[in-house]
Every structure is written in C-alpha cells, then in structure tokens.
Amino acid sequence: MAEALVTGILKAHLASPANISVTDISPTRLEHFKKTFQVQVGSKNAEEAKRSDIIVLCVKPQVMDTVLSEMKDQLSHKQILISVAAGYPLARIQQHVGGNVSLVRAMPNTPAVIQEGVTALAGSSGLSRDHLQLAQTIFESVGRVVMVEESLMDAVTGLSGSGPAYIYLVIEALTDGGVRVGLPRGVASVLAAQTVLGAARMVLESGEHPALLKDRVTSPGGTTIAGLQQLEAGRVRATFMKAVEAATARSHELGQ
Numbered sequence: 001m002a003e004a005l006v007t008g009i010l011k012a013h014l015a016s017p018a019n020i021s022v023t024d025i026s027p028t029r030l031e032h033f034k035k036t037f038q039v040q041v042g043s044k045n046a047e048e049a050k051r052s053d054i055i056v057l058c059v060k061p062q063v064m065d066t067v068l069s070e071m072k073d074q075l076s077h078k079q080i081l082i083s084v085a086a087g088y089p090l091a092r093i094q095q096h097v098g099g100n101v102s103l104v105r106a107m108p109n110t111p112a113v114i115q116e117g118v119t120a121l122a123g124s125s126g127l128s129r130d131h132l133q134l135a136q137t138i139f140e141s142v143g144r145v146v147m148v149e150e151s152l153m154d155a156v157t158g159l160s161g162s163g164p165a166y167i168y169l170v171i172e173a174l175t176d177g178g179v180r181v182g183l184p185r186g187v188a189s190v191l192a193a194q195t196v197l198g199a200a201r202m203v204l205e206s207g208e209h210p211a212l213l214k215d216r217v218t219s220p221g222g223t224t225i226a227g228l229q230q231l232e233a234g235r236v237r238a239t240f241m242k243a244v245e246a247a248t249a250r251s252h253e254l255g256q
Helices: 002-011 027-037 045-050 061-074 090-097 110-114 129-140 150-161 163-180 185-206 210-217 223-233 236-254
Strands: 021-023 040-042 054-057 080-083 102-107 117-123 143-147
Touching: 002 027, 002 110, 002 129, 021 027, 021 045, 027 040, 045 061, 054 061, 054 129, 061 090, 080 090, 080 129, 090 102, 102 129, 102 150, 110 117, 117 129, 117 150, 129 143, 150 163, 150 236, 163 185, 163 236, 185 210, 223 236
Parallel strands: 021 040, 054 080, 080 102, 117 143
Antiparallel strands: 102 117
16 A cells, blocks of 8 residues: 555655655565555664654554554654554554544555545544645655545445455456356456446546446346346345445454
C-alpha cells in the first residue's frame, strides 16, 4: 500500500520525490523505493517522524505498537498521522502518542495499486477540516474516498477491503462459464473482466440503482433472465451478503 500511495501522490503531483521519505526495516525494499521513485529513504522511524508534516503508517497491525513507541516522542500537534493498519483503532493509537497529534484511520483496498481503489476514512475527535481534507486528497490520488464513522471500519473491511477477492472469484467463474460453452480462455477472460469493469462504471457514473440497470438488460423471455434464474436458484445474492458479514466479523475479531 505504501508503494501504491507513493505512486499516486507522484502521479497527482501532490509532492515531489525530494519531499517524500520512506522507512522500512528491509534494505532491499528501501533500495527499490529509491531506485523506482527517487524518494528519500531511511531506517529510523523517529528521525523521519520528527521532520515530517504528514506521517502515513503502512505497517501490519501486529507491529503498530512498536512503530508508534519509536516515534511518539517526536510528534507534535502540527502533524497528521494516518494509519492504514486494519483493525487497529484510533483510541489505541491515541494511547501511544497522546492527544497532540491529528489522527486519521484509513481502509484502502488493493486496486489502489492502479489508482482505482476505494478508501474509507475516519478521523479522531477534534480533527480539523484542513487535516481531513489533506487525508482525503492523499487517498484520492489512488481512487475514490468515502467518509465513515470509525465504528463502521470493520464493515468497510468486510465489503471493500475483502471485496476485490470476491470479484476476482466472479471473473474466474464467468471465464470458466465461457470456456464451458466453447470460448477460448483468453477471450473469455477479457470478456468477463471488461464486463465487470463496464458494469461497475455504469453504476458509479449513472448514479442509478443496480436493479434498474439490471432490468434494462433483462428482456422478457430472453437470455439474461434465464441466466438470472440460475443465479437466484444458487442463492448468489444471499451468499455474497454472508461473505461480507463473515469478513466483517473476522475483522472485528482481529481488532480485539
């Protein structure tokens, strides 16, 4: 996710490489960032935190305690700290860094790598409008942004965080269906993936309810209604809803 954000920030011209610093425990990763993006690199979190206005923590939840402890004495009220650690609440960050720093929790998803992600943001109490707008601008460089209450972050994880995997499964299944009825796999894969992409853009750009768009494809006694009948027989909608519920519950468990 750090690499996706650096890519998006640079493409959007939000900052120059000279004004971006990346820290990592892996020398190989640091060399990759330096060579690929020409950004500044280092291994000492405290030093980089002290001289940074915006700090984005793209680390695993299990190492957040350590990372926050390393930098807590270097933080001030002028800075904004943004966390993308799944299941790690703002209150727990606050316990480490105190009440001086503006905090934002973000839940992006993997299509951010190609600047087609979606990110949910939740801010700490007292977060200024300017700091919230700053966080929004950063994540808009890798896709769309929605604002939610922090209590809904597990639900965001269950839907959009895990959602790409659900859609990959759909594309794979549609592709296999195409192969089953005689299409070459490469052709079937393109047809399936582009159909998903096009349908998603229709929903977002038209602003219309998916059911209305579905009905426009579904003519009386036609091919589409025959396919939809099979999907309903397989309880596809209920199964997707249960998938979101299960992933949400698991996200909550991991945050305990």
